[in-house]
Amino acid sequence: xxxxxxxxxxxxxxxxxxxxxxxxxxxxxxxxxxxxxxxxxxxxxxxxxxxxxxxxxxxxxxxxxxxxxxxxxxxxxxxxxxxxxxxxxxxxxxxxxxxxxxxxxxxxxxxxxxxxxxxxxxxxxxxxxxxxxxxxxxxxxxxxxxxxxx
Amino acid sequence: xxxxxxxxxxxxxxxxxxxxxxxxxxxxxxxxxxxxxxxxxxxxxxxxxxxxxxxxxxxxxxxxxxxxxxxxxxxxxxxxx
Numbered sequence: 270x271x272x273x274x275x276x277x278x279x280x281x282x283x284x285x286x287x288x289x290x291x292x293x294x295x296x297x298x299x300x301x302x303x304x305x306x307x308x309x310x311x312x313x314x315x316x317x318x319x320x321x322x323x324x325x326x327x328x329x330x331x332x333x334x335x336x337x338x339x340x341x342x343x344x345x346x347x348x349x350x351x352x353x354x355x356x357x358x359x360x361x362x363x364x365x366x367x368x369x370x371x372x373x374x375x376x377x378x379x380x381x382x383x384x385x386x387x388x389x390x391x392x393x394x395x396x397x398x399x400x401x402x403x404x405x406x407x408x409x410x411x412x413x414x415x416x417x418x419x
Numbered sequence: 420x421x422x423x424x425x426x427x428x429x430x431x432x433x434x435x436x437x438x439x440x441x442x443x444x445x446x447x448x449x450x451x452x453x454x455x456x457x458x459x460x461x462x463x464x465x466x467x468x469x470x471x472x473x474x475x476x477x478x479x480x481x482x483x484x485x486x487x488x489x490x491x492x493x494x495x496x497x498x499x500x
Contacts, residue, residue: 300500316499319427319492322476323499347499359500379500387473387492388499389428401429402498406469408429 270343271327273318273388275350283362287342292364295342296371298379300359302352310395316349316358319387323347326386330378338374340365345378347388358390420445422485424456425492430470433462443485449474450481452491463493470495 270286280297287295302314331343342364352358361378365371393399398410422441431437441455449472457464471478471494474485478494485491 317428318499319425319473319476319494321490322473322492322494325476383497383500385478385497386499387427387494387497389495390498391428401432401495403429403466403469403496404498405496406429406466411432 271324271331271345273320273323273327273347273349275348278346278348278357278360280357280360280362283344283346283360286344287362287364289341289364291366292341293366294368294371295362295364296368296375298359298361298375299357300379301357302354304354306392311354311392312395313354313393314352314358315391315393315399316347316352317389317391318347318349322387327382330381330386333381334363334374334378337377338363338365338370340370340374343374343378345382347382347386349388420447420485420487422447422452422489422491424452425490427493428495429466430463430493430495433466434460435462445487447485448481449479449483449485452485453481456493466495467493 327345344362346360348358361375363371363374390402400410401408422443425438426434473492473494474489
């Protein structure tokens with residue numbers, strides 16, 4: 270199950286979805302919005318995505334993980350829109366018969382998601398500037414009220 | 420052929436629009452699309468080398484041919500998670 274949503278991520282629902290009588294392990298990873306990055310304070314974040322492609326890439330990740338590990342359950346949820354500090358922006362939950370595969374699959378899923386799924390975050394710094402985060406690309410900050418998209 | 424290119428994140432901000440319509444010769448490659456994007460939106464030229472192009476929701480190389488009617492998008496380096 271993969272989902273892109275503007276709603277807060279409900280981890281209880283995810284854990285129920287990946288639960289299985291065949292599972293001996295459940296790993297849940299949450300990515301949460303961090304207040305300080307390299308010493309600079311973040312006020313809030315905005316996430317946007319390319320909806321059709323992000324959905325497709327998340328589904329491909331799930332299928333690839335299913336093929337590589339014997340998963341008894343898999344759920345990936347990414348939140349988009351406006352997030353405050355400390356909220357979960359992404360959740361990956363996997364269940365497997367034994368714990369090693371659950372840790373491996375969970376780590377692979379979040380690492381690969383961060384590399385290929387077309388989702389972007391914008392840091393709204395506490396000092397008023399906003400800035401898209403594009404690894405490897407030096408992006409000029411913009412002043413607020415230019416519209417953030419979602 | 421007419422190609423609508425969707426723009427996201429910094430690409431959209433630099434272009435001032437979330438898409439651009441380009442008229443390209445049939446059989447154009449992604450490299451030719453990039454050249455046209457640079458010419459049409461000079462503000463994008465500096466970041467285009469860092470931008471991946473997706474056709475039909477898959478990343479494609481610069482030598483790929485763009486099929487008529489396909490959905491094309493500029494994908495700046497992603498930062499989800």
